[in-house]
Amino acid sequence: AFSSGVKTVTVTGGAGQISYSLLLRIASGAFLGPDQRIRLKILDLPFMQDSLKGVQMELHDCAFETLDEVIVTDDLTTAFKDTDYCFLVGSKPRGPGMERGDLLKDNGKIFVGVGQAINDNASRDCKTIVVGNPANTNCLICAHYAKDIAKKNFTAMTRLDHNRAAAQLALKANTNVSNVKKVAVWGNHSPTMFPDIKNTTINGKAARSVVDTKWETEHFIPVVQQRGAAIIKARK
Template sequence: MLGGIPRKEGMERKDMMSKNVPIYKEQASALEEHAASDCKVLVVANPVNTNALILKEFAPSIPEKNITCLTRLDHNRALSQIAERLKVNVIDVKNVIIWGNHSSTQYPDVNHAIVTTPNGERPVKELDTDDHWLKNEFINTVQQRGAAIIKARKASSALSAASAACDHMRDWVLGTPKGTWVSMGVYSDGSYEIPKDIIYSFPVKCVIIKSGRHKLKLSLKNSLQLV
C-alpha cells in the first residue's frame, strides 16, 4: 500500500495522519470488498503504523496477522550504521531490532545484534565497546535518517524504501534465514509486554510450513514468528 500524502521537510509522520486517515479508510473498504481474505498486505505510506491499523479495522475479513507495516527500512539503516562503524559488510550484520513506530520515537536495539567475523559470530557490543556511540549517535542517526534524507533531496526516501519493501516481502514469503530475525510492524497480541491491539515493530522470524500458509506465533521468550 503505497498511496498516501507524502511527507515534506519539517513534517513528522503524525502530521500526515489527518489527511491519510480517509485515504486508508477508502482503501480498506476496497480491500474488504475485492481482495482475497488470505491476501498479505504491506503498508509503506506513512504514518505506516497508523495506516496499517486503519486497514485492519476497516477490512475485518482480512486476518490481522496478514496486515503488516514497513519498519524494514529502519532495520536496514541500523544494519548499515553498524557495518560502517565496524568496517564490515552489511551482510555480515544481523539481528538488530526496531521496536515501536516507524518514526522518531522508535528504538533501534543492538543488544542482540551479531556480526560474522573470520573467527565466528560475535556480539556487536563486544566489537564496539563505545557505549556512548551505541546509546546516542547510533540511535539518533537511525531515528532521524528519514528527516535527513528529506532535507537533502527535498523528498522522502525512494530507492531505499523500495528495496526495504522488497526485503520485507521476500522474507515474509520465502522465510528468514535460520538464526536470523527481521523487524516488521505487526498487530500486537500483548507479547513482550507491549499493549494489545496496536501495530508495533517487533523482531520477527518468518517460517514456511509444508502447506505454504503463514500464521502468527508470538512468544515472550523468542522473537515473533510468522509461520
C-alpha cells in the same frame, strides 16, 4: 512457459512518485517472477485520473508479456475486487510545517476506507504491504478494518529504517552488512523511531559486546533517526 492463472495486484497512489518506479517492476515480473501473468489495478484520486491514464499508456508501451491487463480507476471496489496482492502507497505526503500527528489525521482516514474495501472485495488470502507513511500505524489501521483477513497478511514497509541501522553497525564493526543479523526497529518512520540492537548479532557475537553503550546511545540511535534529513542536507 507461463504458470496457469493470472494474479491480481493492486497499487494505490498510482499516479505518484513512488508508484512510478514500483509499477514498472511489478509489471515486468520482478515482483512475482517471469512466469506469472499479472492483472494490474491502479487506484488514485479522481483528479489524478488523466495522469493515471498516462501511466497506463506507458505500461502498455512496455509490451511486457507478464502483463495481462492494466486497469486504472478511482473506485475502491474496482481496485480491490479479487485482488491477491496490495501495495498501499496512496497517501498524502507531509507538507511544510506539518507534524506526524497532522499527517496521521489525514492518512488514517484513507486506511480505514482501504481496509474496509480489502475486507469486502479482496481474495481471502490477499497479502498487503503498506508504504504510505506513517506506514506502520497506517498498516495497523488497515489490518483492523480488514477484519476477516488474517493479521499476518499485513506488513508495513519499514525496511529503510532497518537497513539504515544495519548499515551503521556494519560500518562501525568494519564488516559486511550481511554479517549483521536480527536488527529491529520500533515506532513510526520519524525522529522518534527506535532502532533496537538488543538481539542483534555482528559476525555471530552479541552486538552490544561489539559496540559500546556510549556509541549506541549518543551516535547510533540519533544517526539512524535523523538519517533522512542528513542526506537531504548533504545532497543540496
